[in-house]
Amino acid sequence: MKQIKQYLQPLLILIVFETVAVTLWLTKNNAFYLFNFSYIGLSISLGLFLYIKRYRHARRVVQLLVGLYMLVYLGLIQRENMQIEGFWYYLFTGVFEAATIHYAVAKIFGPLIFGRGWCGYACWTAMVLDFLPYPVPAQPRKKIGWIRYCTFALSLIFVAALFLAHVGDLERIMFLAFIIGNAVYYAVGVILAYAFKDNRAFCKYICPITVFLKPMSAFSLLRIKRNKDLCVDCGKCKRVCPMNVDVTDDSRSRENGTECILCMECVRNCPKKAL
């Protein structure tokens, strides 16, 4: 019975995604929604199943399945700009496209439930950065997180300027912006990772999407908590955290609390199973 019970979670996730898939398919009369949400639901459920089976790379499997799908299928084949510029673009045009749904679900309202799960399990930028050699930061955190507000403002100014200047063939420009933007993100991400000896340096200092993700995830329902009775204050959880979260503090205002990507490295490494 216990064995069956543990598989309820992946099954539940699959049912939720299938419900969304079928509802959107029927109401919008568009089979894309059926395919899209079924695929994502299946990928996440598979990841959960592998995690239950204690497969060490379960998170990376989901990250590759979802990240590659977004980047290659939605971005390059379907030519949807899924970066933040695409979000502004579809918002200004008032079009209800995949990028708008994606931002609403994964990056604006979703984080109220699953925090920055997007960053741990689906982002195609981090999907590549996580292959670099510094999963655990080898240098103290820098105080340059303000850069994210500049990149956020620049992305908005760029798209607003295109509209104000009445530039033609915006679809093509947004597709080119998606390719160039991703190339720049990867290049900057890799350079920073080596410079700061930290795979996630780009996420911590540059990524404009964190302007949405951080405040929303502060209220996340899903968060890592510590069992004080089991904890022996060895500090290992803090040492292995890629995002420098002080997971020994249960308060909402814990150090770097809005950075948690739910990677479960702290849980896996806690010698007392206190997390």
Ligand code: SF4
């Ligand atoms: S912070 Fe930005 S780049 Fe990093 S994982 Fe999250 S969305 Fe991706």
Ligand code: SF4
């Ligand atoms: S690793 Fe576990 S036992 Fe050690 S400080 Fe963290 S929660 Fe406590």
Ligand code: SF4
């Ligand atoms: S190691 Fe723990 S606290 Fe740090 S990001 Fe991963 S899940 Fe969050």
